[in-house]
Amino acid sequence: MTIQEIADTLVKLCSAGKFEEATKTLYSDDIVSVEAGAPPGGEREVKGLAAVLKKGEWWVANHEVHSSTVEGPLVAGSHFAVTFKMDITFKPQSRRFKMEEVAVYKVADGKIVHEEFFYSM
């Protein structure tokens, strides 16, 4: 797939809530995933497909998604950007809030090798 096709597929899958499928099909085994800040009990930077899938599982188990939108992609060279806007409840604290973030992805050899999320803590 071209980077445009990878970016379009990511947006399509994430828009349908299929985050795990996006990770399994589009990500490199050597993916590096970087948050703006470390999640509770976690690290800011996670390396490797298994660790990123585990982070996704933690996220799904701990959040209820009331609504979400994914916008983009904007593709340039080896990188693309999308935005995520979600109305979610963090279940351990029953805390409902809106989360908005920019995500930037780097593609190499037909796979996403780096992702970074930008939001204010």
Added chain:
Amino acid sequence: MTIQEIADTLVKLCSAGKFEEATKTLYSDDIVSVEAGAPPGGEREVKGLAAVLKKGEWWVANHEVHSSTVEGPLVAGSHFAVTFKMDITFKPQSRRFKMEEVAVYKVADGKIVHEEFFYSM
């Protein structure tokens, strides 16, 4: 200005080649600007409006722009993303090449306080 207005204005000014005006009107005095890699003789990270304007002056003096497009913005929370695609000549080496990059901006108190550029070296 709202972040959407700041983002739209940045795209409008940069599309017209008015990079210096964009910097002077939209950036915080405490702007931090981060490149994917250090430019020749420079630093990867530059802090402060004066230093960012100086980096811009260096860029303008050393590049001839044959064509450019700016796409976006994608706005989410305190951040927004745009892409730059340029056909340029690096004048000291008479080397013409196409540059494509994703840029992510952070806004606080109505000014751009952080920008980071993503491209492969």
